[in-house]
Amino acid sequence: MLGVDPGSRHTGWALVTRVAGRFHLEAAGVIHTDPDATMADRLRTILRDLRAAAVLHRANVASVEAIFSHRSAQSALVLGQARGVALAALADAGLPVHEYNASTIKQSVAGSGKADKLQVGRMVEMLLGEHTVALTSEHARDACAIAMTHHLHAGRVLALGPQKRARRLDPRSPASWGVTLPVVKVRA
Amino acid sequence: MLGVDPGSRHTGWALVTRVAGRFHLEAAGVIHTDPDATMADRLRTILRDLRAAAVLHRANVASVEAIFSHRSAQSALVLGQARGVALAALADAGLPVHEYNASTIKQSVAGSGKADKLQVGRMVEMLLGEHTVALTSEHARDACAIAMTHHLHAGRVLALGPQKRARRLDPRSPASWGVTLPVVKVRA
Numbered sequence: 332m333l334g335v336d337p338g339s340r341h342t343g344w345a346l347v348t349r350v351a352g353r354f355h356l357e358a359a360g361v362i363h364t365d366p367d368a369t370m371a372d373r374l375r376t377i378l379r380d381l382r383a384a385a386v387l388h389r390a391n392v393a394s395v396e397a398i399f400s401h402r403s404a405q406s407a408l409v410l411g412q413a414r415g416v417a418l419a420a421l422a423d424a425g426l427p428v429h430e431y432n433a434s435t436i437k438q439s440v441a442g443s444g445k446a447d448k449l450q451v452g453r454m455v456e457m458l459l460g461e462h463t464v465a466l467t468s469e470h471a472r473d474a475c476a477i478a479m480t481h482h483l484h485a486g487r488v489l490a491l492g493p494q495k496r497a498r499r500l501d502p503r504s505p506a507s508w509g510v511t512l513p514v515v516k517v518r519a
Numbered sequence: 520m521l522g523v524d525p526g527s528r529h530t531g532w533a534l535v536t537r538v539a540g541r542f543h544l545e546a547a548g549v550i551h552t553d554p555d556a557t558m559a560d561r562l563r564t565i566l567r568d569l570r571a572a573a574v575l576h577r578a579n580v581a582s583v584e585a586i587f588s589h590r591s592a593q594s595a596l597v598l599g600q601a602r603g604v605a606l607a608a609l610a611d612a613g614l615p616v617h618e619y620n621a622s623t624i625k626q627s628v629a630g631s632g633k634a635d636k637l638q639v640g641r642m643v644e645m646l647l648g649e650h651t652v653a654l655t656s657e658h659a660r661d662a663c664a665i666a667m668t669h670h671l672h673a674g675r676v677l678a679l680g681p682q683k684r685a686r687r688l689d690p691r692s693p694a695s696w697g698v699t700l701p702v703v704k705v706r707a
Contacts, residue, residue, distance in 0.1 A: 411599020
C-alpha cells in the first residue's frame, strides 16, 4: 500500500504493509524538486521518481488525499498540478488509486476528524512502533497516514460487508477505526 | 512546435510549423477522457496520449497557456491537475516547454490582448489558409493559437535581439506581432 502526499516542492511517499493487524513501514521517501527549475521540469521529476518508487517497491495499490476546497485559486492551481502528476504517475505504474479526504484520514489514524497535524504524526509513529526510524520528514509521515487510512478502510470493507457500513462508533476514540467511513472519489 | 490546450475532459494539441513566414498545420488532435472513469485513469490517458503525440510527430518544442487566476479554487484544482499532467508529459517526452499567458496569445494571433475566442479562432483559420481542414475542434484550434504564439515570439527574439525587445507597436493591429511580449514562466 503506497500512500502519497503530493506537492510541487516536496512529494512524500510511504509504503506501509499490515500483517496480523500491525503496521510495517517498508519504505518511504520525499521527492524534492528544484525551485529554480521550470514547472514542467519539476513536474517531470515528480512523475519519474514517483513512478519509479511505485514500481521498484512493488506497490499494488495507492492512496492520495482528496481535496475539495482550497484557500486561493492560485495555490489550488499549483497544488492541483503536482497532485494531477502524482495521480497520473501512479495510474501509469498500473496501480488503482484511492482517494480519502483529510477528515477521513485524521479520523482513521488519530480517532478524530478534527485532529491536528501533530496528533496525526504522533499516532503514525505510535502505530508504526519500532518501524518509525525512516520517518524524519513530515511529508513522508503524512503519506504514511494516508496509506494507513487505506489499510483501515479496505480491511473494514472486507470484514463488515455492505450491510454494516452504517454502524457508527464514537468519533473521538480510536475505537472508531472500526467504522467504515465513506470513501470519496473525485470526479470532475 | 507543439501547442497544447489542457483540460480534464478535452486536451487539444496541434503541431504547427512555419516555413518562409507561412504557417503549416502538420497534425492536430483532441484527447478525450472518459467522464465515468476515475480522475487517476483520466489523467493517465492525457499523460500517455500527449506523450505519444509529441514523440510520434517529432515535436521539438512545446507551448502551453500560462494561468495565473481562476474563478473558483475548485475548478482551478481540476484544471491544474490536467495542466500539470500535460506539462509533465511534454517534459517527459524531452521537449522544452514554454508558457504564454492568455493576453499574449490573443495579442500575438489576433492583434489584441482583449480579442475574444471567436476572433482568435478566425485568425488561426486565416493564418493557416488551406491547411485548416483538420481543425474542427475548438480545443485543437486553441492549441494552434498557442503554437503560433511561440513561432511569432521565438522568431522575433532571434530577429530583433535583446536590444530591441522594448519596441512597441499598436496592440490593436496585427503589426503588433513584431513586438516581443514578455514570455512568462510560472514558478511556484
